[in-house]
Amino acid sequence: MSQVEQQTARALLRRLAVEQAECRIPSVTAAIVRDGEIAWQAGRGQVGGQPPTPATQYRIGSITKSVVAVTVMRLRDEGLVDLLDPIGKHLPDTRFGEATIAQLLSHTSGLTAEPPTAWWERTPGVEMPDLLTRVGPGEVKHRPGRRYHYSNVGFALLGELVARLRGMPWLTAVQAEVLDPLGMDATTARPRPPHATGYAVHPYADVLLPEPEHDAVAMSPAGQLWSSTTDLARWAAFVAGDTGGVLSPGTLAEMREPAIVDDADAWTSGYGLGLQLTRHAGRRLAGHTGSMPGFLATVWADPADRVGVLFMANTTSGMSRTLLADLLGILDEHEPRLPEEWRPGGADPALLALTGLWHWGPTPYVLRLLPDGGLSLEPMRGGGRASRFEPQDDGTWLGLDGYYAGETLRAAPDHLDLNTFIFTREPYDPAAPVPGGVESWT
Template sequence: MSPVLESTARVLLRRIAVEQAGSRLPSLAAAVIRDGRLAWFGARGKAGDAAPTETTQYRIGSITKSMVATVVMRLRDEGRVDLLDPVGKHVPGTPVGEVTVAQLLSHTAGLTAEPPGQWWERTPGMPVEELIALLGPQTARHRPGRRFHYSNLGFALLGELVARHRGVNWARAVQAEILEPLGMRDTTARPRAPHARGYAVHPWADVLLPEPEHDALAMAPAGQLWSTPADLARWAAFVAGDTGDVLAPATVAEMREPATVDDGDAWTGGYGLGLQLARVNGRRLAGHTGSMPGFLATVWADPSDRVGVLFMANSTSGVSRTLLSELLAILDEHEPRLPAEWEPAAVDADLLELAGPWYWGPSAYALRPLPGRGLSLTPIGGAGRASRFVAQGDGTWLGLDGYYAGETLRLVRRADGSPSHLDLNTFVFTRTPYDPSAEVPGGVDAGGWRG
């Protein structure tokens, strides 16, 4: 994908210029990613004595959590960790050892949001042994699995889980297993030059207050990392599905699945496994926000069309919540993505004979062959359960999504070899509504259809 058009770039730049001026941000950097590449970068204000560039470091706060979660998922894929394991199996000695790894990743473990002691984001950290020793009955705030309750402490425990399995601290594991393979060489646990200085902006005067920065030690997995717009662009591409050799795309897709919703019936925000989720203007986004004293950052990716957006600012507060969604809206308005051209595909003859209408009772469904001997089953008319299926070695198909995810679809043939019906986890689909010649459970009334 080529860079955005000059006219689009101007509109994008104006939007962040309005944000930097109106929100009184010392500096603001933003980027758009398309098809795994940086398509636009813009910046306003100054980070030090110069305008920020694609290689200027900002602290990214809780975006760190997603990278720690990625190492945990690597451990899962290696068979070293099961997501249903109690964390006490891997980090013994805590009073909340019964909560599962999956609950920690999705912030559904019910743990307190912050660790005991002083405000951890503004004070020097403590070693993990000291942190664990301070945990007590107050660490659990809710029944595990009951609700979404964001917990920085939970990711401190996950960072220690990583360290105990890898034999190095969480940051070295992240660097070796994620940052280096993805080419994110400017993402570090402590700042390197050139980097922005973090500030608080006075609410009623145009003056700045430098914010403190410390090594958070045990709490570092919750928000320690520094990164650059160029590196975060690569991370956005990763979240969108360009995973390199770090994780299988299916595992990243699993991380993007909603494990919990954090705004009730509205379902505009939720959480997967180490990734925040949002539904905005018809898009389903995955990524994470980040906030530390003196810094704000957010990265979102939409895997459906491989687009991403991000911003980084050196201010404790001030960036509007709609900035990135508005950048995406600008992109959609000025450079809408064209659908891929239709091309014919080879279909095996035995699948071609299955294509067309099938009936679950009186309800009509369309069965379509997919590449690789896959199948798609969708309701005709829109009302019903749709799923895709992947071919298995024994001649059956396994559901990939929707109601039938994980369920088996089996084709039943008659004695002469012709298709009789589809058996989908006991549901029978026939070529005509309630075909009397098929094995319809409960049988078909001998009188047939009547007026």
């Protein structure tokens, strides 16, 4: 499944055209990615008197943060940093060094959102030594780890972390380790032709004001990059799971896990490790929004469905909040993905013998053998502690998710030992080693 059908393409184009016209956007480009390939792409408006093309560059703002975060996770996987390291361990010239690398990645460090400089997005940037001098203890607004508080300054520090540990500018490391391997050769720090000019649209007249564009220098890891539709589509495929060897699938999945939620009561938006998260219409999406003066951009990916969606526009504000959700909704309405065909497979007889009904005390659970060779343990009636497990070399099983994530399952013919909890074939089976002893049922 690659290119969308003509009727679907028409419906998608109409939604984009409505956005451009009603929101008065100088130009906008959008795309849908399916199974790692662009399935639909379109542009509206004008760039230099012509419609934007898949090669036209737009500034992608804070999507830059996700690219930097991937480089940080590569450092972690190489053993050069630990996510629990305080940033001061690697940047000793910081004056607020107790925040950890994980907290900086997830915007829970408590650091101020913006640097104590002139409006950094619209003025020439300052060098890192100057920024570190300006950002003192007074710029810590919350206890580290207490809450989600978006911090551009935090990602400036992560860029400096990459620079110092790699011995090169952060952008050079990102180019060599992320952009080049993914084939994103149209993603650059400064614009190159063909590129859109950033505009502010007058709120009460159809008049444009060009927005300034500068090198953010120390703050550049927070939002410097420009990209094209083609490149951002490759990034969407990456976030959806096509890592191209840049990261292990396990590390990318870790980045997509919620580290903090922004609306705890509803949990519709949150943040992982350098990736924004949102839930919509049954989908769990990962990606990032981007905003710089004159530009807006967003990319979302659904790893479960191997689909991504993105837009880039050269306007400071004014777009609706529903464009990408609507595009995904049109795709789901017109071309819902067919489920994979079920096919029988083999099974180790010893594992097959473990499947079926088990009891945690009086509560029935079902143990199933998964197609990938793992196990799934879940309450028969739902609503309890369910987890998946993968086999380990020593014969035990490691919990992957749910309550038992990271815990060890040991399986014997007559009982399961799950982190001291004993599951038996019969409720409180007296023949099994149930802690506390078992009396006869009466």
